[in-house]
Amino acid sequence: MAHDVVYTDKVLLDLLAQGDRNAFTILYRRYWMSMYDAAWKRLKNNQQAEDIVQEIFITLWTRRAELSIEQLPAYLHTAVRFRVLNYIERDLATSSVYGPLEAITAAEQGADSVLLEKELHELLAAYIASLPEKRRAIFILHLKENLSTREIADRLHISQKTVQNQLGTAVKGLHTKLAPVLIGLALLQG
Amino acid sequence: MPSPDIQEELALLVKKYRLGKATPEEIAFIEQYYAWFDKEPSPVQQLDEMERSAMESRILTKIEQEMDRSLKPASIPLYRRSFFRVAAAAAIIMIFSAGIYLWFIRTLPSKTAGNKSIASLQQDRPPGRDGAILTLADGSTIVLDSIQNGALAMQGNTEVVKQGSQLLYNQHNKAGNGPAWNTVATPRGRQYQLVLADGSKVWLNAASSLRYPTSFTGKERRVQVHGEAYFEVSKITLPDDSREKMPFIVEVLSSSGDHISEIEVLGTHFNVNAYEDEPTVNTTLLEGSVRVKQESSASVILKPGQQSQISVSSQSSKSHQIPVLTVDVDQAIAWKNGHFEFNGNIQGIMRQIARWYDVEVKYTGNVTGKAFGGAISRMENVSQVLKMLEMTGSIHFSIDGDTITVKP
Numbered sequence: 031m032a033h034d035v036v037y038t039d040k041v042l043l044d045l046l047a048q049g050d051r052n053a054f055t056i057l058y059r060r061y062w063m064s065m066y067d068a069a070w071k072r073l074k075n076n077q078q079a080e081d082i083v084q085e086i087f088i089t090l091w092t093r094r095a096e097l098s099i100e101q102l103p104a105y106l107h108t109a110v111r112f113r114v115l116n117y118i119e120r121d122l123a124t125s126s127v128y129g130p131l132e133a134i135t136a137a138e139q140g141a142d143s144v145l146l147e148k149e150l151h152e153l154l155a156a157y158i159a160s161l162p163e164k165r166r167a168i169f170i171l172h173l174k175e176n177l178s179t180r181e182i183a184d185r186l187h188i189s190q191k192t193v194q195n196q197l198g199t200a201v202k203g204l205h206t207k208l209a210p211v212l213i214g215l216a217l218l219q220g
Numbered sequence: 221m222p223s224p225d226i227q228e229e230l231a232l233l234v235k236k237y238r239l240g241k242a243t244p245e246e247i248a249f250i251e252q253y254y255a256w257f258d259k260e261p262s263p264v265q266q267l268d269e270m271e272r273s274a275m276e277s278r279i280l281t282k283i284e285q286e287m288d289r290s291l292k293p294a295s296i297p298l299y300r301r302s303f304f305r306v307a308a309a310a311a312i313i314m315i316f317s318a319g320i321y322l323w324f325i326r327t328l329p330s331k332t333a334g335n336k337s338i339a340s341l342q343q344d345r346p347p348g349r350d351g352a353i354l355t356l357a358d359g360s361t362i363v364l365d366s367i368q369n370g371a372l373a374m375q376g377n378t379e380v381v382k383q384g385s386q387l388l389y390n391q392h393n394k395a396g397n398g399p400a401w402n403t404v405a406t407p408r409g410r411q412y413q414l415v416l417a418d419g420s421k422v423w424l425n426a427a428s429s430l431r432y433p434t435s436f437t438g439k440e441r442r443v444q445v446h447g448e449a450y451f452e453v454s455k456i457t458l459p460d461d462s463r464e465k466m467p468f469i470v471e472v473l474s475s476s477g478d479h480i481s482e483i484e485v486l487g488t489h490f491n492v493n494a495y496e497d498e499p500t501v502n503t504t505l506l507e508g509s510v511r512v513k514q515e516s517s518a519s520v521i522l523k524p525g526q527q528s529q530i531s532v533s534s535q536s537s538k539s540h541q542i543p544v545l546t547v548d549v550d551q552a553i554a555w556k557n558g559h560f561e562f563n564g565n566i567q568g569i570m571r572q573i574a575r576w577y578d579v580e581v582k583y584t585g586n587v588t589g590k591a592f593g594g595a596i597s598r599m600e601n602v603s604q605v606l607k608m609l610e611m612t613g614s615i616h617f618s619i620d621g622d623t624i625t626v627k628p
Contacts, residue, residue: 039613052604054287055280058280058283059276059280059599062276062280063272063276065264065266066264066279067262067264067277068258070262070264071257071258071260071262072254072257076263080279083279084282084283084286084438086370087283088283088286088287091283091287094288111254113323114254115234115237115238115250116234116238118230118231118234118534119231119234119235119238120231121231126290127230127257128226128227128230129272130256130257131226131229131253132226145327148255148427149259152252153249153252153253155255156245156248156249157249157253159245159248159249160233160245160246160248169423216510
């Protein structure tokens with residue numbers, strides 16, 4: 031039926047490689063907002079989100095001749111992710127970025143219905159799975175059986191100090207609300 | 221405040237991730253952690269069209285400043301950079317010799333070309349955007365450009381909701397008191413979309429209006445239109461159990477309220493162009509079937525791809541059959557898809573430009589009788605549209621405030 035005069039990303043990237051600023055502007059208009067959104071959702075900071083959008087598009091322009099991009103949205107969003115993570119690594123991110131991690135490691139601070147969300151459970155599972163083996167074992171004993179650091183130390187034949195260090199001060203004990211996930215995890219671990 | 225060790229832990233993990241030293245489990249966690257935030261609300265989506273567009277321009281300006289500051293890149297071979305221009309120019313020259321300056325380019329207007337050839341377009345006009353004025357049954361008005369998304373009003377048992385650049389009518393129950401009439405009107409430089417209570421969609425072009433009931437209860441659905449609108453009418457049956465279709469009737473009115481024509485459909489896609497300053501009222505059918513009536517004249521039934529042209533001024537047409545032509549429907553609804561598709565004399569083209577960019581048009585010298593063609597996005601500034609037309613070499617423009625002067 032109707033055909034749109036819409037330039038595909040590929041056409042625009044070809045034109046961009048030749049230095050066409052109109053193509054650049056169209057691409058910017060097409061993607062700036064979703065990029066800004068993605069950055070803002072993590073950093074909750076207008077200036078940082080704006081800076082990230084600017085940096086990425088300036089890079090896109092300066093490296094236009096050498097870049098070979100198959101999927102522009104994926105490329106741009108990966109670029110946003112790396113810059114957001116860079117803010118986290120450099121400790122420049124606002125505290126809200128730690129929210130989910132706090133929620134999963136310190137349930138007493140937010141042991142409400144939010145904790146029951148499927149995504150949070152999955153995130154917790156991914157977090158625990160990412161821990162080194164020894165620490166993971168300590169975590170599971172602590173969370174699943176709500177053992178004290180003393181009891182865990184006895185069980186694993188390590189010092190209580192080590193257990194405390196491994197758990198980190200943030201983890202004071204997760205509530206039984208998380209039991210289903212933890213049991214699931216324990217089953218996965220065999 | 222997050223505890224410091226959480227910050228440290230995450231920073232450390234991110235560093236490993238960046239350096240490519242993270243385990244697959246750690247990578248999975250980082251990516252899942254990042255994806256977690258996707259569902260959070262976004263502030264830009266909450267902005268209205270005007271604020272968003274201001275922000276878009278502001279960030280773009282900063283980027284462009286940075287681009288200009290960076291060194292000019294190594295020059296690109298001329299044949300590559302200007303391929304499209306050369307092709308377009310060659311096409312123009314060929315057609316030129318045929319006596320009609322008609323060409324189609326589906327490529328970007330080259331900025332370098334524009335800068336060289338046009339000295340008089342330092343001023344510019346941004347394109348039109350989404351916006352309209354809603355008049356409720358009690359006569360109160362709401363400016364839809366800047367108002368927040370959400371429920372705006374109850375009209376009888378129908379809720380009026382703004383969602384993005386659309387106005388939706390949600391009818392809550394079928395029974396109820398008689399319908400209230402609402403009007404959505406766009407000024408020049410604005411367009412808008414509606415979903416009526418029966419699910420029919422209407423796109424309103426600039427300088428247009430639609431008057432419609434907020435619910436459809438009788439034997440027929442009747443709306444009134446000025447200017448230009450594209451309809452996607454949904455098929456619905458009468459509220460009784462007869463299972464008969466409820467016809468949808470568009471009354472085309474002149475600005476003085478005179479009845480010009482009536483379009484009757486059951487469920488179909490069509491465009492009505494009934495601007496006062498256009499020579500004819502054109503109804504173009506894309507899908508389905510419509511019956512076009514004119515007072516004291518025989519009605520015609522259009523097939524997809526056909527356009528009826530009712531002459532408003534000419535008295536003689538009354539006794540005649542309504543003329544029907546086969547046309548390029550894409551051209552008729554180009555506006556709705558966000559672009560211009562020109563194919564005709566310069567006055568007709570300039571009328572479209574005037575309505576969308578909200579400008580006055582003046583002519584100096586003789587430019588009549590020249591035909592132009594071309595397609596370009598309606599989201600470009602007016603200078604880009606004019607530059608495209610100037611590429612023929614047979615017409616030129618200057619912009620002074622809100623006036624565009626056309627010269628040979």
